[in-house]
Amino acid sequence: MLSIAGSDPSGGAGIQADLKSIAALGGYGMAAITALTAQNTLGVQAVHVPPAAFLGQQLDAISDDITIDAVKIGMLGNAEVIHVVRSWLEKVRPAVVVLDPVMVATSGDRLLRESAEAALLALLPLADLITPNLAELAILVGEPQAQDWADALEQGKRLAAATGATILVKGGHLGGDACPDALVNAGGLLSRPVVEVAGDRIPTRNSHGTGCSLSSGMATAQARLGDWEASLRQVKPWLTGALQASSQLEVGAGNGPINHFHHLQQPLAAGEFAAALRQATAPDLEAIYGLEFIRDLAAGTLAEHQFAYYLAQDAIYLNGYSRVLARASALAPTEAAQLFWARSAQQCLEVESELHRNWLSTRSVEHVLGPVTKSYVDHLLAASASGSYGVLVAALLPCFWLYAEVGKTLHAQFLEAGAPAAHPYAGWLRTYADEDFAQATREAIAMVDDAARKASGDEREAMVEAFKHSSRFEVEFFDAPRLHA
Numbered sequence: 001m002l003s004i005a006g007s008d009p010s011g012g013a014g015i016q017a018d019l020k021s022i023a024a025l026g027g028y029g030m031a032a033i034t035a036l037t038a039q040n041t042l043g044v045q046a047v048h049v050p051p052a053a054f055l056g057q058q059l060d061a062i063s064d065d066i067t068i069d070a071v072k073i074g075m076l077g078n079a080e081v082i083h084v085v086r087s088w089l090e091k092v093r094p095a096v097v098v099l100d101p102v103m104v105a106t107s108g109d110r111l112l113r114e115s116a117e118a119a120l121l122a123l124l125p126l127a128d129l130i131t132p133n134l135a136e137l138a139i140l141v142g143e144p145q146a147q148d149w150a151d152a153l154e155q156g157k158r159l160a161a162a163t164g165a166t167i168l169v170k171g172g173h174l175g176g177d178a179c180p181d182a183l184v185n186a187g188g189l190l191s192r193p194v195v196e197v198a199g200d201r202i203p204t205r206n207s208h209g210t211g212c213s214l215s216s217g218m219a220t221a222q223a224r225l226g227d228w229e230a231s232l233r234q235v236k237p238w239l240t241g242a243l244q245a246s247s248q249l250e251v252g253a254g255n256g257p258i259n260h261f262h263h264l265q266q267p268l269a270a271g272e273f274a275a276a277l278r279q280a281t282a283p284d285l286e287a288i289y290g291l292e293f294i295r296d297l298a299a300g301t302l303a304e305h306q307f308a309y310y311l312a313q314d315a316i317y318l319n320g321y322s323r324v325l326a327r328a329s330a331l332a333p334t335e336a337a338q339l340f341w342a343r344s345a346q347q348c349l350e351v352e353s354e355l356h357r358n359w360l361s362t363r364s365v366e367h368v369l370g371p372v373t374k375s376y377v378d379h380l381l382a383a384s385a386s387g388s389y390g391v392l393v394a395a396l397l398p399c400f401w402l403y404a405e406v407g408k409t410l411h412a413q414f415l416e417a418g419a420p421a422a423h424p425y426a427g428w429l430r431t432y433a434d435e436d437f438a439q440a441t442r443e444a445i446a447m448v449d450d451a452a453r454k455a456s457g458d459e460r461e462a463m464v465e466a467f468k469h470s471s472r473f474e475v476e477f478f479d480a481p482r483l484h485a
């Protein structure tokens with residue numbers, strides 16, 4: 001499979017996207033470079049088109065030696081380059097030619113000189129499949145850009161009639177929840193003149209290189225299947241999955257790339273997921289240490305009514321938390337995990353009753369569900385209703401992890417200060433840094449890590465989200481006495 005296209009050094013579009021797409025769909029990728037761009041996810045900063053004759057040499061070097069099953073043509077840059085590609089196509093006549101008439105990047109930067117549009121038009125009849133986006137389709141038929149899908153299909157029909165090629169009309173730049181694509185050819189090449197393949201619109205900014213990836217994916221699939229409809233039915237779901245999984249990549253600050261290899265997920269090493277969660281929670285841990293409540297608790301200057309509010313909310317929270325722990329036990333995949341979560345649920349209830357017995361019985365405080373406690377428990381209940389064991393235990397983890405870390409730090413500070421007996425919260429600070437709880441926290445982390453290693457990519461993403469939400473609630477929970485006591 002040969003891509004004749006421009007280079008995108010940020011790896012999202014151009015030949016870099018083409019080679020990834022070809023490999024992802026099982027082809028062997030080759031690339032003849034038409035132009036160099038300096039671009040990233042924010043836009044194109046510069047374009048350099050090397051002498052067109054050198055492109056001719058690249059193309060000849062490939063076709064003189066290697067059988068080419070299919071060609072995808074992308075960015076061409078100028079009329080001289082188009083001329084070289086045209087001569088080479090006429091000479092070699094590859095079995096499959098897909099032409100993505102790249103003119104302007106989504107960022108608005110030109111990738112084809114305006115003066116070369118006529119030369120591009122003349123190249124179109126040499127293609128088997130042309131894959132314009134809505135703006136390119138409009139230019140190629142010399143009309144204003146289609147405002148809806150029906151108009152786009154009509155323009156596709158006119159371009160098919162003018163070129164004799166099959167047109168892949170793309171719904172990427174339409175609004176709405178759906179994102180259809182359609183093959184258009186009235187010449188009897190398809191089962192119907194318009195073959196539409198429906199698709200959901202993925203709500204993401206990471207659409208850099210979708211057009212490149214679709215066209216090279218279509219060329220790769222067509223070389224194997226010899227059927228445009230079957231090719232689109234294979235490539236479109238793959239592309240949708242790549243858009244869906246694009247957030248896993250976190251490349252750049254603008255329109256990021258799609259995740260071409262989403263279906264070949266790398267197995268996670270033991271501890272890798274937990275390490276990523278630890279990193280994700282670092283800002284929340286910092287935020288907790290910066291809270292007035294924590295600083296005053298450590299210094300012994302915390303107002304008693306705030307402490308009492310915290311204890312009362314903790315008791316209410318632990319009751320809800322215990323129920324969700326019991327649900328984790330019910331969903332657990334192994335007996336060891338089932339036992340661990342069930343034991344944790346029981347211990348949680350014991351801590352709750354200890355709170356009432358030893359800490360709350362002597363204080364006058366309202367036992368009313370506070371707003372943060374409610375939101376936090378609601379979030380845990382939603383995670384438990386998700387039906388995913390991984391998502392549920394990821395949501396449960398920050399209560400173990402952040403509490404254990406904060407407890408260890410406050411306890412160490414208390415000891416460093418000589419464990420002053422006159423400290424008003426000495427009794428409470430001594431209970432922090434309990435080794436049994438630290439051990440349970442290590443086990444909970446290992447259980448979440450293990451669940452992530454067995455989870456699908458989507459489920460892992462949902463686990464990270466659930467964990468981050470709970471982690472944020474931990475900050476809010478420690479800050480709630482200041483706001484609501």
Ligand SMILES: Nc1ncnc2c1ncn2[C@@H]1O[C@H](COP(=O)(O)OP(=O)(O)O)[C@@H](O)[C@H]1O
Pocket residue numbers: 106132133134170171172173179180181199200201202203204207209210211212214236239240243
């Ligand atoms: N948000 C999205 N969700 C799902 N599919 C999309 C989305 N954006 C683009 N696509 C798909 O990506 C491919 C490229 O479409 P498009 O964005 O219109 O082209 P280009 O990248 O050339 O501007 C098409 O298959 C289109 O349906």
Ligand SMILES: Cc1ncc(COP(=O)(O)OP(=O)(O)O)c(N)n1
Pocket residue numbers: 005006007008013014015037074075102104105106107111207208209210211212213
């Ligand atoms: C070198 C290069 N070629 C093509 C494009 C355009 O990519 P495309 O997939 O059409 O869409 P956007 O990346 O513009 O969203 C490019 N940017 N660079």
